[in-house]
């Protein structure tokens with residue numbers, strides 16, 4: 294069978310020479326074969342990964358290195374026992390803006406959020422509001438989220454939190470977050486859209502008449518690109534901030550260095566002699582006054598500082 298032709302073929306035809314099956318396209322056939330191959334090799338891959346993990350643990354143990362938190366200590370790091378009462382919510386109500394691939398990416402980002410939160414000594418009070426089907430379906434497929442230490446809600450966030458509690462995080466907000474408060478619920482839009490849906494969460498917050506704010510990125514870091522971060526980066530920045538109370542540290546721990554231009558506050562330094570290349574061209578240290586930095590920020594929008 295010439296699989297490079299654009300003809301419709303049947304899976305049965307392709308696999309067994311049975312012409313009675315429903316015809317499928319060349320691309321569907323390719324996808325099915327790929328999926329079959331992946332399923333066949335899955336078990337073997339898992340086994341190899343497990344062996345590799347075991348080997349690494351044994352090697353680290355032999356070198357006397359710390360093996361990270363134990364299962365037992367992780368159990369103690371529960372949201373209930375956490376000293377941190379800051380609520381962070383991922384709003385999974387954007388299915389219609391994502392294709393299957395992006396929904397998968399979102400689920401991976403949610404898994405990452407869970408993983409970093411779980412490993413923190415004082416985890417955030419993590420909520421997932423999944424009123425939409427597709428993201429929930431994906432989560433259902435990975436299954437283990439049902440055992441997660443997370444507040445899972447099937448309802449839209451508007452039914453879970455009071456309007457006055459909500460602070461919708463969005464890079465388009467003119468308000469800049471200065472601190473986090475336990476009587477607020479900070480919402481991260483569960484959306485992977487490659488910036489196709491610009492301003493979506495800001496419009497949503499305005500429509501629902503709830504507060505909104507952007508992270509104070511511009512005060513500490515200059516990004517090479519727009520200030521829109523991924524769900525997991527935003528979540529982890531909030532987590533790191535609650536650990537240290539220091540936004541700058543939080544940004545530098547989380548945002549990949551290749552995306553940043555570092556800004557350093559140093560008095561009595563002329564802005565003109567600021568640029569000095571580091572080992573990576575991605576990082577340029579600038580000795581500047583914060584005010585200069587603010588003025589230079591690409592956003593000319595007025596920003597009001599808020600303690601949301």
Ligand code: SAH
Pocket residue numbers: 461462463464480481482483484485486488489490491492493494495506507508510520521522523524527
């Ligand atoms: N295109 C979407 C952005 C998706 S990014 C939009 O314009 O609304 C995923 C989520 O991360 C956003 O919904 C927002 O909650 C959060 N986010 C990303 N960058 C942010 C920033 N700089 N400040 C605050 N929240 C941000």
